[in-house]
Amino acid sequence: MFAQLVGVVLDNHLLRENAILLEVERRKSEVLAEFIRDVSHEFRTPLSIIQTSLYLLNRTTDSQMRATKSANIERQVQSIDHLITMMTLQAAVDTQSFHNNQVRMSLNALIDIASSAVREAIDEAGHRFELDMCPDDIGLTVHSEYMSVALQQLLLNAVRYTPKGGHILMRARHAHGMARITVADTGVGIPPNMLQRIFARFFRLDTAHTTPGFGLGLSIASRVVEQHGGRIVVESELGLGSTFTVLLPLA
Numbered sequence: 558m559f560a561q562l563v564g565v566v567l568d569n570h571l572l573r574e575n576a577i578l579l580e581v582e583r584r585k586s587e588v589l590a591e592f593i594r595d596v597s598h599e600f601r602t603p604l605s606i607i608q609t610s611l612y613l614l615n616r617t618t619d620s621q622m623r624a625t626k627s628a629n630i631e632r633q634v635q636s637i638d639h640l641i642t643m644m645t646l647q648a649a650v651d652t653q654s655f656h657n658n659q660v661r662m663s664l665n666a667l668i669d670i671a672s673s674a675v676r677e678a679i680d681e682a683g684h685r686f687e688l689d690m691c692p693d694d695i696g697l698t699v700h701s702e703y704m705s706v707a708l709q710q711l712l713l714n715a716v717r718y719t720p721k722g723g724h725i726l727m728r729a730r731h732a733h734g735m736a737r738i739t740v741a742d743t744g745v746g747i748p749p750n751m752l753q754r755i756f757a758r759f760f761r762l763d764t765a766h767t768t769p770g771f772g773l774g775l776s777i778a779s780r781v782v783e784q785h786g787g788r789i790v791v792e793s794e795l796g797l798g799s800t801f802t803v804l805l806p807l808a
Contacts, residue, residue: 599640603633643773647758650703650780658700659785664736665694667701668729671708678713683721689728697736697805699785707781710774711740711789711801719744719798731807735787738803747793755791 610626610633617623672688679686697704708727715725723743730737747755758776782789786806793799 600637603636603640606630606633643777646706647773647777647780650777650784659698660701661696661698662701663694664697664729664731664738665690667697667699667704668708668727668738670701671705672712672727674705675709675712675716678716679725682716682719682723684716684719685722685724687724687726689726691729691731691736693731695731695736695807697807699805700781703781704785707778708738708740708803710778711803714774714801715740715742715744715799718742723798734807736803736805736807738805739800740803741798741800743798746795746797747791747799748795752791752793756789 607630610629614623614626614630617626668688668690672686676686712725712727719725719742725743726739726741728739728741730739756775756779758773779789782803782805787804790802790804791799792802
């Protein structure tokens with residue numbers, strides 16, 4: 558009798574394990590299908606433009622039109638190359654641990670490196686940029702390359718969604734045992750119902766894709782910060798701008 562009860566318990570346990578494994582595999586399949594669908598969409602637009610431009614390029618002798626279509630093709634090739642770079646970066650931050658490659662560096666040095674990397678993009682957009690360093694500079698233990706990339710993505714997001722001539726602020730502070738890095742803008746803002754979705758890969762506020770980008774920047778930034786034991790907090794108001802705050806543990 559006891560052996561029968563044990564057998565029943567084991568059978569039920571195996572059934573539950575199999576059910577869990579099946580659910581995990583089902584979710585993996587859904588994620589993969591969603592990823593393929595999103596990637597296909599992002600590639601389809603530039604490839605369509607390239608195809609149309611090539612068609613017109615081969616059917617005109619007008620030098621100005623040929624130059625215009627050639628420039629269109631070059632821009633779209635660059636767009637595809639950038640998409641591949643972003644996807645590779647997303648895969649890297651998803652699959653590897655940064656713990657073995659972290660170094661100690663100052664908070665001010667980190668934000669200076671990140672802001673310098675995107676300063677040209679900020680200037681080209683005609684924004685006023687303000688960098689407010691931490692008065693009592695502190696040390697962090699980070700993977701300097703990836704953390705710099707994460708902060709760059711937050712700044713580029715501010716550039717992308719702020720109308721020309723806006724104001725972007727990057728501030729570093731030490732508060733409550735954490736390093737606090739703030740990126741604030743005077744952009745279009747984020748609807749309240751979308752705040753929980755903005756860190757999902759390929760998610761974009763601009764569903765018409767009239768602004769550059771692939772919806773991977775915030776996903777990459779969020780993953781990098783999480784890998785460092787931190788988090789990103791977002792506050793936003795439509796028409797008034799957004800504030801992204803990165804909270805990181807001290808060294």
